[in-house]
Amino acid sequence: MAVTIKDVAKVANVTPSTVSRVISNSPRISEKTKRKVRQAMEELGYLPNFKARSLANRSTQTIGLVMPNSTDKVFQNPFFPEVIRGISKIAHSMEYALHISTGETEEEIYEGLVRMVQSGRVDGVILLYSRINDNVMSFLEEKKFPYTIIGKPYLNSDEISHVDNDNFSAAKEVTKYLLKLGHKRIGFVAGSLNLMVTLERKRGYESALLDSDITINNDYIVHEEFLREGGQEAISELLSLKEPPTSLVVADDLMAFGMLNTLDEMGLRVPDDISIISFNNLLLSEVSRPPLTSVDINIYNLGLQSAKCLIEKIKQPDEPAKRIIIPYKVIERNSCKKLS
Incomplete structure (x- = not known):
């Protein structure tokens, strides 16, 4: 009943x-x-009759x-x-x-x-x-x-x-951008692998490397929360490698801001010591030090x-x-x- x-x-x-x-x-x-x-x-176990309401x-x-x-x-x-x-x-x-x-x-x-x-x-x-x-x-x-x-x-x-957005194409494009600048040791920093945005951007990053006959180094791929602290933890992990990357594709500007802070504390400079390109083109991207190259995904739209x-x-x-x-x-x- x-x-x-x-x-x-x-x-x-x-x-x-x-x-x-x-x-x-x-x-x-x-x-x-x-x-x-x-x-x-x-x-x-009562469920209201929403259609009737x-x-x-x-x-x-x-x-x-x-x-x-x-x-x-x-x-x-x-x-x-x-x-x-x-x-x-x-x-x-x-x-x-x-x-x-x-x-x-x-x-x-x-x-x-x-x-x-x-x-x-x-x-x-x-x-x-x-x-x-x-x-x-x-x-x-x-x-x-x-x-x-x-x-x-x-x-x-x-x-x-x-x-x-076409996150696959965007990540592939920015990875190729770094490749044209002469970078081969390119890292990728993004959020959880449970999120489709992470999977699509990671796929684009890997596709660009494979197209250039560059072996994917899993040590260069780091997943943290889409927060400033996530970027800080990621850059610390990457710089501890015996041969750290010379450039990074970062899936969120906020993570990149965290990286800039940590690098400054370590006495390292962007882009002299490491190049960074990120996503979202937040307002702070333009006024950060240095101003960030970023993918404008038109968040408002x-x-x-x-x-x-x-x-x-x-x-x-x-x-x-x-x-x-x-x-x-x-x-x-x-x-x-x-x-x-």
């Missing part, structure tokens, strides 16, 4: 109307009561944003405020609000997404990352809930709406197009999936040097 709102109300010792208000995330209900009702829902309420006019990490880490990286700025531009023009979900672990991120969808708080979701074998994406697919990804889906990319894509999906559920590739541009500055 199906579990009803009355069953949940009985276990939580509240009225059925209170359960309904918790499901709709009413601000009139205290957080303590919300937790008690949600715990009862979980114990009973959507028909009754028409729309929440809210978009959910799912972050790849906790807020204290996510907002250290200027990529996320900038991509949210692009999303906000479209959301505001279409009278949509934003609801942000984060978590310390993949499990917490998944649980937050499930609560957000099951409570009927949002009409659709934008994932601000793309992971391999992601439970969040699997849940959204199973529920046939509208969503868009910033990044390339791991599987079935033709069937899932997403907005991305990634956000803007993802919001457009999602709202179209919400309004026209039967529309086919869209694949939007945002052009990139290499901005040359002073962090790379030709080897004599």
Whole structure:
């Protein structure tokens, strides 16, 4: 026999109307009561009828944003405020609000997404990352809930709406740029191998080396968090090698900033002692010392197009999936040097 709102109300010792208000995330209900009702829902295995509620309420006019990490880490990286700025531009023009979900672990991120969808708080979701074998994406697919990804889906990319750069080509281009400057010992620093952006850029880097008949040295490939501290740890590891690289492809400007700080403390100079080229072309890239050569991936437009894509999906559920590739541009500055 199906579990009803009355069953949940009985276990939580509240009225059925209170359960309904918790499901709709009413601000009139205290957080303590919300937790008690949600715990009862979980114990009973109760799932609200979202389709029926959507028909009754028409729309929440809210978009959910799912972050790849906790807020204290996510907002250290200027990529996320900038991509949210692009999303906000479209959301505001279409009278949509934003609801942000984060978590310390993949499990917490998944649980937050499930609560957000099951409570009927949002009409659709934008994932601000793309992971391999992601439970969040699997849940959204199973529920046939509208969503868009910033990044390339791991599987079935033709069937899932997403907005991305051609990260393979961009990484290959900047690696070839260093090769033309005479560098052969080229390192690669990026984030987790669970992230598609890392895999695509690593693939491009390796392709450029293989095209030039250069053997891939796994000691030159380092994976850290997309944070300043990640760059600091990566450069320390690479410089401890018996024969360290003469140049680096770094998958995030924030990591590169961390490298510049560490190199300065060690008395080493960019580009005289090591050349660095990175990604994102953040505002600080232009004013860092030295100014960083960086790939402008047009972060703002990634956000803007993802919001457009999602709202179209919400309004026209039967529309086919869209694949939007945002052009990139290499901005040359002073962090790379030709080897004599």
